[in-house]
Amino acid sequence: MIAPVVIGVLVLALWEFAVRWNEVPSYVLPGPLLVAQTLVADWGTLSGSLWVTLKITFMALAAAVVVGVTLAVLFSQSKWLEMALLPYAVILQVTPVVAIAPLIIIWADDIDLSLLICAWIVAFFPILSNTILGLNSADHNLVNLFELYGASRWQTLRYLKLPAALPYFLAGLKISGGLALIGAVVAEFVAGTGGSASGLAYRILEAGYQLKIPRVFAALVMISLSGVAIFLATSLISHLLLRRWHESAIRREN
Template sequence: MSAIEAPPRSASSAAQPGRARRRVTLWLQSLALPVAALVIFLALWVALVEMFHPAPYLYPTPGSIGSALHDHWQLLLESTLNTLQGAVWAFMLSALLGGLISLLLSAVPVLYKALFPYTVIIQTIPIIAVAPIILIWFGVGMPSIVACALIIAIFPVIANTTTGLRSTDESLRQLFTLYGATPWQTLIKLRLPFALPYFFAGLRIAAGAAVVGSVVGEYMAGMGGKHGGLGFLIAETASRLQMSTLFCAALASALLGIAFFVAISSVSTYFLSSWHESARD
């Protein structure tokens, strides 16, 4: 009796390991140049310090920054988590309120013409000029921090989502009208799916803006002690000329913003990759 032969694998299943290896190879190749640039930058940094010997409180070395990171990692972690809390609240509010305002502006053309220019004007006002007003209104603490971050994060959501809702293909709108679709059905089945990539584009911008706004809010109206975030830590270390710890706090802020952006980009890719070109490889 002959042995039972296993069915041959399909071409698509056989190609999956090769496709995965290619993705890993491309990812490593894209990572090689940034890593090389970082190494060159650190080498130049060390060379300049060894050449000019600046004062430590003016120009710290990478080694002193590493030592500060090792000595104050717990404080940096607590500050980062506190900043993340304010950024998450501001991001969620910007997504909710920005989406609702965009729906309102796109549904009522008169409101769009009357109010949308003011959203652009308000966005150009520096947050450092508005922060004292927010501090007077909300007091010192998390509400002021979230308000500062919300002001920065909400406008990219409004601008991008409104553009998406107003950019729906007119021929598709007429097709929905021809088949007797109600305005609600047109909104749910046509306009919202068409605007979804724009909405996620606004969220990706708002993710980083929420972190920046949270740090600025903590700098201007933050809490001290155990509840202080990265903004408060930056202000405190700058006043004491603790440059190594200041660099660590700035680096933690940058990494937090990058992590937040990557997380929202991953969610965007999950929802859009199956049907929209912007999220495909």
């Protein structure tokens, strides 16, 4: 922890020094101290918007987990189904959400639902692809052993394939957590909704129009810290679930 903290402090100190030495106006580039002061002063407004953004993020991540894992299990049980539907999941993933967000907003006719759909689209594919890879990575010798002892497809899935897929699923979860937050913010930018129930993206747009650049930086800091917190939370979940049996977690402990 010492090295990144020291580097971060040095960068912030140089940033503050450069802003003060060159007398850069705050509407061009505020210093870290002014950003921190703005974060404290505007906490009441920004924290409410942060909760709106995080609510969409967590709902999209939960939907991505449910749909992604369900489809991955179905695909592992039916190769025909995988070949028929997986290409459409790839198309959905590679289509820029910024391009289709206006259409989703029009079709959904509900801002919260449209934001949820946009964030879900971004977060869905990593969980699907990683879980499929994990289900297909089960040791074929063990699969043959299960078949030899007359295990049903459900028993093979429950006792062999799902445990084998767990590390891959958790890796996809860590990726999708950050992507869900990005998707929620991007969707809010496109929607441009205001009012008391608006997310942090709208607060950034609003502050930018009013040249309140310190508030823009304060909102960006909140988004970045939220993304770091989501990554740390998913990493902790992964560690707790894998530490007693999976090789990667055992090596870390030793």
